[in-house]
Amino acid sequence: MTLRVDRAQEEPGLQDPQRREWLKRGGLVVAFISLGGARHVWGFPEHARLDADHPQFAPNAFVRVNRDGSVQLVMPSIEMGQGAYTGQATLLAEELDVGLDQIAVEHAPPNRKLYTNPLLGDQATGGSTTIRFCWTTLRDAGAAARSMLVAAAAQRWKVDPGQCTTAHGVVTHTPSGRTLSYGELADAAGQLTPPAKAPLKDPKQFQLIGKSLRRVDTPGKVDGTLAFGMDIRVAGMKVATVQASPTFGGKLVSVDETRARAIPGVIDVVKLDNAVAVIGEHFWAAKKGLEALDIHWDPGANGAFTTEQLFKDLADASEHGTPILGREVGQVGNVKGKLISATYQLPMLAHATMEPLNTTVHVRPDACEIWVGTQVPARCVDVAMKVTGLPAESIQVHNQYMGGGFGRRLFEDSVEQAVAIAKQVAYPVKVIWTREEDIAQDRYRAAYYDRISATLDDQGRPQAWTDRTTGASVMATFAPGAMGKNGLDPDLVECAAELPYAIPNLRVDWVRHDMPTGLHVGWWRGVGPTHNVFVVESFIDELAHAAGKDPAAYRRDLVSDNPRARGVLDLAIQKSGWGSGSLPPRHGRGIALAAPFGSFLCVVMEVEVSPQGEVIMRRAVAAVDCGTVINPNTVEAQIQGGLVYGWSAALYSGITLKHGAVEQRNFNDYRVLRMNQTPPTEVYLVPSTETPGGIGETGTVMAMPSLANAIFAATGVRLRKLPIDTSALVQDKHALDAVLSSTTPDPSAASDALAAIVRTPT
Numbered sequence: 001m002t003l004r005v006d007r008a009q010e011e012p013g014l015q016d017p018q019r020r021e022w023l024k025r026g027g028l029v030v031a032f033i034s035l036g037g038a039r040h041v042w043g044f045p046e047h048a049r050l051d052a053d054h055p056q057f058a059p060n061a062f063v064r065v066n067r068d069g070s071v072q073l074v075m076p077s078i079e080m081g082q083g084a085y086t087g088q089a090t091l092l093a094e095e096l097d098v099g100l101d102q103i104a105v106e107h108a109p110p111n112r113k114l115y116t117n118p119l120l121g122d123q124a125t126g127g128s129t130t131i132r133f134c135w136t137t138l139r140d141a142g143a144a145a146r147s148m149l150v151a152a153a154a155q156r157w158k159v160d161p162g163q164c165t166t167a168h169g170v171v172t173h174t175p176s177g178r179t180l181s182y183g184e185l186a187d188a189a190g191q192l193t194p195p196a197k198a199p200l201k202d203p204k205q206f207q208l209i210g211k212s213l214r215r216v217d218t219p220g221k222v223d224g225t226l227a228f229g230m231d232i233r234v235a236g237m238k239v240a241t242v243q244a245s246p247t248f249g250g251k252l253v254s255v256d257e258t259r260a261r262a263i264p265g266v267i268d269v270v271k272l273d274n275a276v277a278v279i280g281e282h283f284w285a286a287k288k289g290l291e292a293l294d295i296h297w298d299p300g301a302n303g304a305f306t307t308e309q310l311f312k313d314l315a316d317a318s319e320h321g322t323p324i325l326g327r328e329v330g331q332v333g334n335v336k337g338k339l340i341s342a343t344y345q346l347p348m349l350a351h352a353t354m355e356p357l358n359t360t361v362h363v364r365p366d367a368c369e370i371w372v373g374t375q376v377p378a379r380c381v382d383v384a385m386k387v388t389g390l391p392a393e394s395i396q397v398h399n400q401y402m403g404g405g406f407g408r409r410l411f412e413d414s415v416e417q418a419v420a421i422a423k424q425v426a427y428p429v430k431v432i433w434t435r436e437e438d439i440a441q442d443r444y445r446a447a448y449y450d451r452i453s454a455t456l457d458d459q460g461r462p463q464a465w466t467d468r469t470t471g472a473s474v475m476a477t478f479a480p481g482a483m484g485k486n487g488l489d490p491d492l493v494e495c496a497a498e499l500p501y502a503i504p505n506l507r508v509d510w511v512r513h514d515m516p517t518g519l520h521v522g523w524w525r526g527v528g529p530t531h532n533v534f535v536v537e538s539f540i541d542e543l544a545h546a547a548g549k550d551p552a553a554y555r556r557d558l559v560s561d562n563p564r565a566r567g568v569l570d571l572a573i574q575k576s577g578w579g580s581g582s583l584p585p586r587h588g589r590g591i592a593l594a595a596p597f598g599s600f601l602c603v604v605m606e607v608e609v610s611p612q613g614e615v616i617m618r619r620a621v622a623a624v625d626c627g628t629v630i631n632p633n634t635v636e637a638q639i640q641g642g643l644v645y646g647w648s649a650a651l652y653s654g655i656t657l658k659h660g661a662v663e664q665r666n667f668n669d670y671r672v673l674r675m676n677q678t679p680p681t682e683v684y685l686v687p688s689t690e691t692p693g694g695i696g697e698t699g700t701v702m703a704m705p706s707l708a709n710a711i712f713a714a715t716g717v718r719l720r721k722l723p724i725d726t727s728a729l730v731q732d733k734h735a736l737d738a739v740l741s742s743t744t745p746d747p748s749a750a751s752d753a754l755a756a757i758v759r760t761p762t
Contacts, residue, residue: 056186059194061114062092062138063145069169069183071096071103076115076123076138077130078107078375079217080402080409081641082696083634084130086215090630091134094208095142095201097166098182105216107399110377121479123378126410127527128597128694131630135692143198145189152188153180203628203689212633217401229373229400230432232360237428238267240421241286244275244441247299247660249518252276256294263289270421277421279429287434302516302660307447310657311345314449314513318470321511324486326493330505335464340546341453344535345721347654349445349524352670355403356438357414360430361422363388368395368419369428373402375409383416388423406645407523410478411443436665443522444655446472446515450535454503460547461557464505467496469532472514472521487512494528495701496536500565500595501558516660525645526700529596534722537592537705542718551709552578552591559593564625567686568602569593571623575684576604586611586731587618588713592705597694599626600686603643603702605710606679613729615651615711617679622702624683627690635695636683642699643681648672650704654723 057065064072073092079085085105093100108115112123119129146166153171154161157178165172169182203209220226245251255276257269265285270277276295280286360371368384377399384395402409418431433441448471455464473489475482483489488510490497497508515521524530544554552573559565573579578589586609593602606619622639629635652671656663664670708719715729 057145057149057182057190059145059148059189060141061108061111062141063096065145065149065182065186065189067183067186069181071098071169071182073103073105074108075105076108076117076134078125078373078377078399078402078405080125080373080375080405082130082638083215083631084125084696085217086213087131087630087634088134088138089216090208090213091131091138092142094206095139096146097207098169100208100213100216102169103216108377109399110381110397112378121482122376124410125375125405126407126523128696128698130694130696131692132598132694135628139200140198143200144194147195147198148189148192149182149185151192152185156180156185156188209628209630211631213631215633227400228355228403229358229360229371230355230403232371232400232430234360234362234371234428234430237360237430238279238281238425239283239286240270240277240279240429240431241283241290241434241437242275242277242417242421242431243290243293243295243437244417245297245299246440246662247297247518248302248305248516248520249300250274250302250660251298251300253296253298255296259292259294260289263292265289268425269293270424272417272420275417277431279421279425283432286432299660300518302518305516305519305660306658307347307656310348310447310515311449314345314447314470317511317513318449318451318468321470321513323468323509323511324484324488326488326490326508326510327497328507329503330464332464332466332505332507335455335505337455337457337463338546339453339455340543341451342539342542342720344448344450344452344538346448346450346531346534347656347722348447348521349649349653350439350442350655350664350670351404351406351408351522351524352439352442352653352667352672353402353404353406353408356435357408357433358430359415359418360428361418362428363419363422366390366394368422369398370396370415370419371398371400372415372418373400373405373409374412374415375402375405375407376412379412380415383412384419387416387419406525407527408443411520411522413443413520435667439655439664439666439670440662442655442662443520445524445530446474446521448531452535452539454539454543456543456547460543460549460554462501462503462543465499465503465507467508467535468511469493469496469509469535470511470513471531473512474521474523476512476514477520478522491523491528494532495594495596496528496532498595499536500562500593500600501540501555502561503558525642526596526697529594529701530646530697530704533592533594533596533701534704534708537594538708538718538720541590541705541709541712545712550579551713555591555593564600564686564688564690565593565595568600568623568625571684571686572602572604572621575623575682576606576619576621578604584608586714588710588715590706590708590710590713592702592709594701596698596701598691599624599693599695599698601625601698601702603706605706607707607710607714609711609714609729611731613726613731615707615724615726615729617647617677617707620679620681620706622681622683622699623686624695624698625686625688625690626693626695626698627688628692629685629688630692632685635685638695639683639699640681642697642701643703644673644678644699646700646703647678647707649700650707650722651724 062074075088077084115123150164172179265281266289268279278286278289362369368388377397380397381395422429450469452467454462457463475489492510544551590605602623604621608616
């Protein structure tokens with residue numbers, strides 16, 4: 001990996017005002033509520049003071065200072081590998097004037113009053129929102145705490161607070177050199193009233209923001225002290241694993257437990273309406289016991305449903321359904337010129353987090369205690385209340401670090417199931433989903449079917465643009481109150497309704513087509529932009545080739561009035577060597593440009609496609625303008641990780657249905673990219689003073705279109721369906737078939753046939 005900040009790209013640019021308006025009202029970016037221009041703060045100062053049994057100085061929901069000088073920072077967003085705790089801690093520590101090595105971070109407890117994310121309308125982590133909307137709130141919290149500590153010191157010394165400075169958790173009276181640590185001031189500062197608004201540092205004074213700092217969670221991961229949900233051990237705990245109906249909407253009919261109960265270590269069998277759990281002394285006993293059950297399922301109404309039927313239904317809905325308008329500009333129907341049209345098809349996708357779902361629960365008559373890694377701690381309280389009938393104050397959720405989330409842990413279905421299992425036994429039980437269950441019972445990224453067209457003028461520029469996406473809505477069930485007045489789910493048109501390109505006439509709409517009952521969909525890393533940017537950027541590439549123009553130059557012409565988009569495009573062109581020198585046969589470069597989650601990115605991919613159709617990724621170059629950068633290391637890591645996640649999906653991933661059940665079960669048939677397949681990746685940052693944009697999902701958004709466009713450049717094959725069908729990329733199918741079907745004992749014959757394929761002209 002290469003991470004560089006390009007000083008030649010100092011032009012800050014202005015975000016397109018139309019896009020800014022869209023960000024205020026649509027997509028998971030603003031997800032569930034409109035801010036309406038009002039400044040929302042998380043627990044500050046309306047709910048700032050904590051209870052008396054908390055540390056001596058707790059001026060707001062995020063900062064706690066003890067008499068021994070230790071500082072605790074309570075993180076409103078959850079850490080699942082994306083560097084959220086380090087980013088949040090940096091914002092707080094910067095204004096509090098402490099080093100990251102002086103603080104301890106902790107998970108926020110379930111508390112909507114204190115920790116609701118205003119962009120998600122709930123206490124939740126997702127949508128690449130953490131830094132964007134902690135940017136002011138957490139700095140305000142740190143600045144308020146610092147001003148109170150300074151005020152307490154000034155009162156003790158009877159001096160002007162303006163004569164005092166802070167650094168590394170110490171207040172210094174500059175004229176006299178006297179010092180007091182934050183711990184020594186904790187009691188006195190705790191008696192003061194928090195200020196309505198404390199002054200923030202000038203960015204020129206930043207000591208932490210913008211620097212490549214070590215992550216605060218790394219030491220615990222290295223020495224093993226950091227606990228994930230899977231690490232939880234509770235006194236008297238047993239372990240369960242579970243199987244739900246393989247058919248969506250199916251029900252449990254009967255279970256023969258005889259063989260399972262004969263397995264050593266099996267303790268109990270628990271039945272739910274649509275699932276069976278086996279509890280054992282340890283996981284292996286539970287797993288073997290589950291395998292030994294003789295289960296009879298009622299498949300329900302979806303017993304014959306297939307992937308082929310799903311896409312037939314989507315195509316029919318796209319053609320005959322009622323569209324909901326996302327955005328309309330100008331008069332698309334009045335434009336004359338060369339019409340280019342295409343259809344795109346994207347599959348259902350699983351999250352496949354490295355840590356499968358797991359929840360530890362102890363249900364007692366008067367209380368319920370839960371240990372889980374979740375993106376929605378308050379929702380876990382809600383489902384526990386529903387299952388147990390206990391009040392909220394009797395339910396305690398201990399949130400844990402997560403071995404990946406990607407949107408899967410925005411849903412509390414596995415927690416609800418675990419509580420229902422634990423309710424039937426008298427001891428704590430850890431419910432672990434096997435990898436097979438994790439993939440077979442996911443909340444999948446929905447399948448999509450897109451019809452898109454553009455009318456080109458004599459210079460090949462698009463003068464009219466239409467884009468219709470058809471698919472299911474997550475928001476309709478997760479947060480129905482956030483749907484638009486016309487029934488629009490803004491996530492379904494995000495990055496399609498607001499393009500970085502200047503197109504005078506545009507219409508973008510969505511046809512809602514829900515999945516069959518019981519087949520639940522969820523947000524997948526990158527949410528709406530992952531789907532829409534693939535379609536838009538693949539089609540822009542098609543238009544460039546239809547116009548006979550270089551794809552990068554074509555895009556540059558269309559963003560001449562969008563300086564931030566042009567900035568990342570030019571930087572990526574420069575650093576990738578786009579257009580310089582010729583590439584070998586069946587090598588190609590592809591480009592993609594977009595502005596997801598308030599950031600601007602351009603990715604250039606260089607690939608080789610073997611004569612047998614194997615895609616070999618040779619190099620990736622990413623140019624990123626995410627506004628003010630908190631930690632360059634985090635940006636690099638998230639771009640790298642997001643690209644790998646997106647490349648895996650493009651090359652290998654797809655959930656298919658047969659007889660109403662998911663066919664994939666593990667990483668053998670739901671593949672991810674191997675380390676030796678990952679290309680060298682260079683990340684370049686555009687310096688900016690703009691408000692921070694999101695970064696956790698942007699790499700995933702850009703991976704698929706840049707890869708598909710590179711494959712087209714190498715082979716001339718346009719990919720409008722994912723995952724990639726490598727059989728379409730074979731150079732000489734007849735020669736390859738001869739090699740694969742050859743039964744000759746003479747190895748030289750096969751060698752000659754392969755050589756013939758290699759010599760076939762591109």
